[in-house]
Ligand SMILES: Nc1ncnc2c1ncn2[C@@H]1O[C@H](COP(=O)(O)OP(=O)(O)OP(=O)(O)O)[C@@H](O)[C@H]1O
């Protein structure tokens with residue numbers, strides 16, 4: 082590789098970094114605009130309800146399957162790692178902790194990001210390229226207030242709720258596997274579950290899921306609102322919304338975990 | 348009255364409008380003609396504040412629209428109706444709800460009053476009994492007419508039409524033309540239509556203006572346009588492939 086190539090390479094990387102920073106800036110601005118539109122929202126209850134159904138209720142089947150199997154796998158894997166070193170009465174403790182703190186919130190968020198993030202971006206992106214968002218503005222309705230705010234609020238309400246649901250199912254899945262294929266008695270499992278159980282762990286998990294709800298809906302709205310160029314553009318917006326949500330969920334998970342479990346809860 | 352002053356707009360460094368001046372008098376029906384891609388839709392979007400100009404001003408009855416905040420703009424827009432090139436109906440709502448949406452947002456009407464208003468507006472565009480249909484189940488011409496009904500739901504002072512007749516069969520196009528003419532005369536609406544359909548332009552315009560190279564290069568009555576000597580206008584209205592437009 083000669084110097085010229087290196088220059089071009091460096092230039093491209095520099096440009097990418099600048100674009101990335103610009104993107105972060107414009108996402109933040111968008112988020113502020115949505116937040117500012119929240120107070121005037123009280124008249125639009127039915128919109129919120131519709132979105133709560135679309136984001137929460139309709140995600141239930143997917144979350145149900147994911148959670149049960151995740152719980153089951155967690156039990157199998159934990160038992161394998163315990164082998165003869167750790168007594169099986171700690172199985173419930175390990176499952177309980179990991180589900181409530183980490184697996185429930187994060188897996189639910191990732192699954193919902195794929196389903197809901199994509200559908201928000203596709204719907205709003207289609208509305209953008211078919212000028213429906215412009216049409217809303219011409220009849221004097223703020224698209225932010227009418228489209229983005231209900232999705233944001235619904236995400237913030239429903240994500241913690243389905244995370245609770247997912248926590249129960251995952252622990253249930255682990256319990257069934259423990260009982261049927263790992264020879265752990267009901268009493269032993271429940272005992273373990275109770276042993277190190279802290280309500281604040283559940284609370285920490287739900288705080289995380291609330292933020293994930295914000296991330297998923299805002300990424301869907303942002304990329305949908307900014308879609309351009311027909312069907313292809315809508316497809317691109319959808320992919321970007323899902324990729325950005327998943328990345329942000331994982332990054333935010335680390336940051337929130339550090340904050341909650343190393344600063345606030347100690 | 349709408350006064351457009353020295354409007355300039357470029358996209359990614361490519362100029363589309365380059366100092367456009369235009370005045371639309373109250374109660375008048377103005378048609379802007381121009382080639383596909385010359386910036387007609389962009390011009391309309393500036394008139395209703397969907398796009399912000401790089402420089403220049405748009406005055407609506409003396410108020411500068413380009414200096415307004417979102418709140419003022421939304422207030423002003425209740426006096427406007429816009430019919431989009433692709434109808435832009437909300438496909439998550441039924442036809443009736445599409446027409447009702449501006450009323451629900453801005454007017455304090457009872458459910459019955461809203462229903463009556465919606466029925467009245469749909470009747471004006473010769474669509475009755477389609478309230479419960481989904482926009483996706485309508486033909487292109489029907490969608491255009493629902494778009495029109497939605498645009499006039501609030502009894503606006505100004506209606507902007509983006510290519511009201513493109514993509515319609517000649518008979519439907521004629522029906523839409525007379526509808527636009529009727530609305531303008533009966534409800535004394537100020538209307539601005541952009542189109543490249545000359546039949547439509549002659550039918551609905553009190554005045555026709557030609558947009559070319561980012562400016563209004565000519566305007567006059569349909570009669571004056573028909574007999575116009577300007578070579579650019581001539582080439583456009585006769586639809587000839589060779590002439591000053593295609594040479595530059
Ligand atoms: N949002 C936008 N971003 C970038 N370029 C744009 C945008 N909107 C319009 N343009 C460009 O501006 C020019 C004029 O577009 P416009 O849609 O106004 O054309 P038009 O005169 O309405 O054409 P048609 O008769 O085909 O509808 C086009 O070259 C288009 O590419």
Ligand SMILES: [Mg+2]
Nearest residue numbers: 387388432509
């Ligand atoms: Mg156009």
